Amino acid sequence: MNLERSEQIFAAARQLIPGGVNSPVRAYKSVGGTPIHVARGAGALCWDVDGNEYVDLVLSYGPLILGHCDPRVVAAIERTARTGTAFGAPTEGELLMARTIAQRMPWIEMVRLVNSGTEATMSALRLARAFTGRELVLKFDGNYHGHGDSFLVKAGSGALTHGAPDSPGVTRALAALTLVADWNDLASVERLMQQHGRGVACVIVEPVAGNVGLIQPAPGFLEGLRRVCDAHGALLVFDEVMTGFRVARGGYAQICGVRPDLVTLGKVIGGGLPIGAYGGRRDVMSRVSPAGDVYQAGTLSGNPLAVAAGLATLAATDEPGFYERLDRAAARIADLIAGAAGEHGVPCHVGRQGSMLCPYFSREPVRMLATAMTSDRALWTRWFHAMKERGVLLPPSPFEAWFVSSAHDDAAIERVGRAARDAFAAVTRPGSSRASQG
Ligand code: HOZ
Numbered sequence: 293m294n295l296e297r298s299e300q301i302f303a304a305a306r307q308l309i310p311g312g313v314n315s316p317v318r319a320y321k322s323v324g325g326t327p328i329h330v331a332r333g334a335g336a337l338c339w340d341v342d343g344n345e346y347v348d349l350v351l352s353y354g355p356l357i358l359g360h361c362d363p364r365v366v367a368a369i370e371r372t373a374r375t376g377t378a379f380g381a382p383t384e385g386e387l388l389m390a391r392t393i394a395q396r397m398p399w400i401e402m403v404r405l406v407n408s409g410t411e412a413t414m415s416a417l418r419l420a421r422a423f424t425g426r427e428l429v430l431k432f433d434g435n436y437h438g439h440g441d442s443f444l445v446k447a448g449s450g451a452l453t454h455g456a457p458d459s460p461g462v463t464r465a466l467a468a469l470t471l472v473a474d475w476n477d478l479a480s481v482e483r484l485m486q487q488h489g490r491g492v493a494c495v496i497v498e499p500v501a502g503n504v505g506l507i508q509p510a511p512g513f514l515e516g517l518r519r520v521c522d523a524h525g526a527l528l529v530f531d532e533v534m535t536g537f538r539v540a541r542g543g544y545a546q547i548c549g550v551r552p553d554l555v556t557l558g559k560v561i562g563g564g565l566p567i568g569a570y571g572g573r574r575d576v577m578s579r580v581s582p583a584g585d586v587y588q589a590g591t592l593s594g595n596p597l598a599v600a601a602g603l604a605t606l607a608a609t610d611e612p613g614f615y616e617r618l619d620r621a622a623a624r625i626a627d628l629i630a631g632a633a634g635e636h637g638v639p640c641h642v643g644r645q646g647s648m649l650c651p652y653f654s655r656e657p658v659r660m661l662a663t664a665m666t667s668d669r670a671l672w673t674r675w676f677h678a679m680k681e682r683g684v685l686l687p688p689s690p691f692e693a694w695f696v697s698s699a700h701d702d703a704a705i706e707r708v709g710r711a712a713r714d715a716f717a718a719v720t721r722p723g724s725s726r727a728s729q730g
Contacts, residue, residue: 293342293680295344297329297340297341298326298329298340298341298342301329313327316453316454317450317453317687317688318688319450319688320688322453322454322688323689325677328341328342328344328680328685333359335360335361335697335701336348336359336360336697336699336700338360345683346680346683346685347685347700347707347708348360349625349684349685349687349695349696349708350694350695351697353559353687353692354560354648354693354695355559355560355562355563355564355565356563356695357538357560357647357697357698358563358608358609358697358698358699359697360699362563362605362608362699364607365563365604365605367604368600368603368604369565369601371600372385372596372600375596376596377597378591378592378595380591382594383594383599385596386594388603389599389602390405390571392606393557394571396537396542396543396606397542397543397546397555397571399545399551399555399572399573401571401574401577402574402577403570403571403577404569404570404571404577404580405567405568405593405594405599406570406588406590407567407592408558408566408567409437409438409556409557409558409559409568410440410568411568411590412568412570413437413529413531413533413556414438414440414443415580416529416570417429417440417442417443417494417496417529419570419576419577419580419588420527420576421494422585422586423493423579424494426526427493428470428491429442429469429493430470430471430472430485430492430494430496431443431445431471431472431495432446432472432473432497432498433473433475434446434448434452434457434475434504434660434664435447435496435498435501436449436451436503437498437533438533439459441462441463441466441467442466442467442469443470443496444457444458444459445457445467448501448661449691450689452503453689453692471484471488474660474662475660476501476507476509477660478512478516478520481495481517482516485520485526489520489524490525492524492526493526493527494526494528494529494554495520495521495526495529496529496531497517497528497530497531498531498534499535499544499545499548499550500645502535503534503692503693504661504691505643505658505690505691505693506644506645506648506649506650506694507643507659507664508644514548515550518550518551518552528552528553528554529553529554529556529572530545530550530554530556531556532545532555533556533558533559533568534559535648536555536558536559536561537557537609538559538647538648539615539647539648541609543557554572554573554576555570556568560605560606561602561606562598562601563598563601563602563604563605564601564605565597565601565602566592566595567602608698614698617698618646618697619646619647621647621698621700622647622648622696623644624705625694625696625700625705625708625709626642626644626649628708628709628712629642629708629709631709632709632715632716633712636716636717637720638671638716639654640652640653640654641656641658647695647697648696649693649694649696650690650692650693652664653672653690654666654668664691667690669690671719672690673690674724675716676688678716678719679715681715682711682715683711684708684715
C-alpha cells in the first residue's frame, strides 16, 4: 500500500514533535511501520493523506459515537462558532450539559466541566483527598486514568504498550501514595484496605477495563468495591471517561447498578472536541471552588464548541433503540472476528461491552491483566498490519479497545469481516510473517 505522503510527514514531524505524535497511543512504535496520517473522515470511514480508505475502528479512541462528521454535530459546531468560541464567562450551554449529565446519571448531583479525562481524574483525586482528609489512592494494575502523576503507576494504555507503566518523572514520594490492586480481584483490594484502609481517600476504577484491551468486570467485583469503600470510609470513583454514555445511556454504573461517589467523564460528552467532567455526590462536589475550598480551574473549561458538539451528540443517542443498534453492530463485528480466527485455527476471545471491543489471541477468555498479557502479541501485530492493508484501521496496540459508531452500517461491518478473514489467511500462511509486517 502506498504510504509515501504519510512517511514524508512523519519523517518531518519526528524532528519537531517527540516521536512524531502528540499522544503515544498514535505511534506505531510497538507494531512497526509508519502511522497513517489522516486527511479526513466521514461516517464509519476515514482516508489517509495518500488516498487510502479505511473502515475506522479507532474513532479517536472513543468520542465519535456517531462516526465522523455527523451532520448534527457539524451543524452545532458551525452554529456555535459563529457566536464566539470562548468567553471566560459562563454560558447557558454549560447548564444544559450539566443538566443532561445529571438526568442520565442521577448519581451525579453536581458536575464540573474540564478539558480532558486526565484533568477530570486529577481533579477528582484532589477532591477525594480534601473531602476525606486522607492521602492514599487505590488504583488497579492496567487501569489507565490519564497521565496525572498519581495514576502513572502500573498504568495501562500507551504506558503499557510502550513498556513504561511506571513513568520516570513521577516522584517516589507521590508514587508511594498510590496503592495498586489487581483488577477483578476483590481479595487483593481487601488485603490492601485491611492494611491501609484508614488512609485511603478513594478507590478509583475503570468499571470495564478498556486500557488493557476490553475486559468485563466479574460478577460481584464492583459491588464488592462499594462494600469495601463503605467499610473503610473511602470514596468510590468510577472512571467512565471511556464507558460514559457509550456503553449505555447512563454509562456502566447504570448497567451494574453500583452507585459511585464520584464519576469522571470525557470523550462522548465532547462529541470529538476536547472536554472532560467530574461529578457526583452533592456533599462532596460542594467542596469544589468557589462553592468550597478545593481549587480547580480552567480558561477553556466548558468551552462553547465542545459543549455544543457534546450536546448534539448526546441528543442523537436519545433516539429510541440507539444503544441496542450499536450493541448489535459491535456484536456482529465480534462474531465475524472470532469466526474468521476460528476458520484459520487462531485461538481468539473477543472481549466486548456494548460498542467497545477487543480481540485477544489467547486460549483462555481474558478476565484480568495477567491473562490479557498472554495474547499472542507477535501474531496480533502481523494481523494488525494485514487488516490495515485491507482497509481496516485498528489501534496500533493489542491493549487498546476498538470503538464502533452508529455510522458503522452493514456494508462497513461486512468489510471488516471480509478483511478479517483475508488477514487471518495471510498471517497464518506458512512463511507469511515477514510479508505481512508493515
Ligand atoms: N484514553 C485513550 C484510550 N486508551 C488513549 C487516548 C490517548 O492517550 O491519546
